[in-house]
Amino acid sequence: xxxxxxxxxxxxxxxxxxxxxxxxxxxxxxxxxxxxxxxxxxxxxxxxxxxxxxxxxxxxxxxxxxxxxxxxxxxxxxxxxxxxxxxxxxxxxxxxxxxxxxxxxxxxxxxxxxxxxxxxxxxxxxxxxxxxxxxxxxxxxxxxxxxxxxxxxxxxxxxxxxxxxxxxxxxxxxxxxxxxxxxxxxxxxxxxxxxxxxxxxxxxxxxxxxxxxxxxxxxxxxxxxxxxxxxxxxxxxxxxxxxxxxxxxxxxxxxxxxxxxxxxxxxxxxxxxxxxxxxxxxxxxxxxxxxxxxxxxxxxxxxxxxxxxxxxxxxxxxxxxxxxxxxxxxxxxxxxxxxxxxxxxxxxxxxxxxxxxxxxxxxxxxxxxxxxxxxxxxxxxxxxxxxxxxx
Ligand code: GDP
Numbered sequence: 001x002x003x004x005x006x007x008x009x010x011x012x013x014x015x016x017x018x019x020x021x022x023x024x025x026x027x028x029x030x031x032x033x034x035x036x037x038x039x040x041x042x043x044x045x046x047x048x049x050x051x052x053x054x055x056x057x058x059x060x061x062x063x064x065x066x067x068x069x070x071x072x073x074x075x076x077x078x079x080x081x082x083x084x085x086x087x088x089x090x091x092x093x094x095x096x097x098x099x100x101x102x103x104x105x106x107x108x109x110x111x112x113x114x115x116x117x118x119x120x121x122x123x124x125x126x127x128x129x130x131x132x133x134x135x136x137x138x139x140x141x142x143x144x145x146x147x148x149x150x151x152x153x154x155x156x157x158x159x160x161x162x163x164x165x166x167x168x169x170x171x172x173x174x175x176x177x178x179x180x181x182x183x184x185x186x187x188x189x190x191x192x193x194x195x196x197x198x199x200x201x202x203x204x205x206x207x208x209x210x211x212x213x214x215x216x217x218x219x220x221x222x223x224x225x226x227x228x229x230x231x232x233x234x235x236x237x238x239x240x241x242x243x244x245x246x247x248x249x250x251x252x253x254x255x256x257x258x259x260x261x262x263x264x265x266x267x268x269x270x271x272x273x274x275x276x277x278x279x280x281x282x283x284x285x286x287x288x289x290x291x292x293x294x295x296x297x298x299x300x301x302x303x304x305x306x307x308x309x310x311x312x313x314x315x316x317x318x319x320x321x322x323x324x325x326x327x328x329x330x331x332x333x334x335x336x337x338x339x340x341x342x343x344x345x346x347x348x349x350x351x352x353x354x355x356x357x358x359x360x361x362x363x364x365x366x367x368x369x370x371x372x373x374x375x376x377x378x379x380x381x382x383x384x385x386x387x388x389x390x391x
Contacts, residue, residue: 006092007110008123009112009119010044013048013119015142015198022206033213036105041118044072064085080121085122108138112144127168140174158358158362165352177349203242204340211328223329225326225328230294239346240281240342241280241341243338244276245269245273290323292325293320293344295312295316298330304329
């Protein structure tokens with residue numbers, strides 16, 4: 001599957017940059033392209049300058065809102081991010097439309113951090129514009145949720161996240177939810193290392209996008225997972241993850257000396273990798289809530305057999321009984337079994353629900369505060385009248 005990737009704001013731009021690097025890797029290691037083109041859109045010149053994977057010309061790094069923001073961003077005001085994106089929407093879309101290899105793409109992937117200003121506001125607005133213009137290509141969003149410490153120190157974080165999530169859900173074909181906090185917990189030294197987190201966020205897309213683009217016979221699986229399967233799966237709230245387990249049986253398999261214990265352990269490696277994929281999903285969710293799912297197994301061709309794929313299928317069905325499950329195999333890896341899992345059409349996501357409830361209470365608290373201020377203000381006005389003036 002080939003994507004047009006567009007990152008908005010600092011977070012979105014950096015992750016789009018990581019996708020551009022992922023494509024370079026696919027090109028060098030596998031001789032295929034998974035990204036038709038990558039763009040970064042921002043109101044902040046400095047953020048655009050810090051990128052390395054996206055081409056540096058103005059047709060790939062797109063500055064918006066120059067007049068309103070002077071190239072210094074929108075602070076944390078996502079309404080301003082949305083307004084600037086609305087005003088410059090045609091410029092963004094025209095730049096993307098006239099870019100090289102536009103027609104090769106199967107879908108759009110638009111990315112932003114929910115808690116910021118530019119990305120949080122621009123993401124839903126541009127998603128809507130693109131959806132209105134291109135009915136034949138689905139538009140997917142990646143929404144990055146803030147770290148816990150950001151939520152506890154800044155009210156605006158929750159408000160921005162809730163408004164961005166609601167708006168993207170209304171317009172995008174699917175919303176990949178990525179919780180920054182999950183990547184901190186997995187490996188705490190990463191705390192401040194955003195670039196490492198970004199590479200962990202994009203990694204699960206690698207095999208998923210490559211599998212359907214392979215041209216060489218030996219890398220084409222018995223059951224190909226192509227763009228059609230992915231498009232059929234992606235709807236609404238979505239989480240993605242991947243896991244891998246080492247296999248050390250290759251020599252035994254080649255020599256035909258695989259005994260029954262080896263065979264059992266081989267099957268176990270597959271479920272181990274799937275377990276890791278599910279526990280490492282980009283957002284904590286319950287697989288029971290998923291209505292559509294897919295898994296892709298990548299392993300050395302000799303180690304991938306029908307039994308393993310089937311077993312993984314029934315394992316996932318056990319976890320996500322309500323889901324329509326699509327699958328594929330990708331005979332690529334060496335010495336590893338990699339499993340990518342996507343859970344989509346999630347009917348409940350606790351974290352998203354909590355942003356919505358917190359924001360509703362926040363809005364009513366703000367209203368009360370505002371009324372209090374108005375009363376006090378009126379109070380001054382009333383008393384002011386009764387004071388003699390010297391003028
Ligand atoms: P904007 O430039 O106004 O759109 O704001 P940001 O993109 O900086 O959005 C702030 C949110 O994005 C916060 O929750 C940050 O933790 C998160 N964020 C910023 N940069 C990155 C990044 O490079 N990677 C990740 N994963 N999150 C980021």
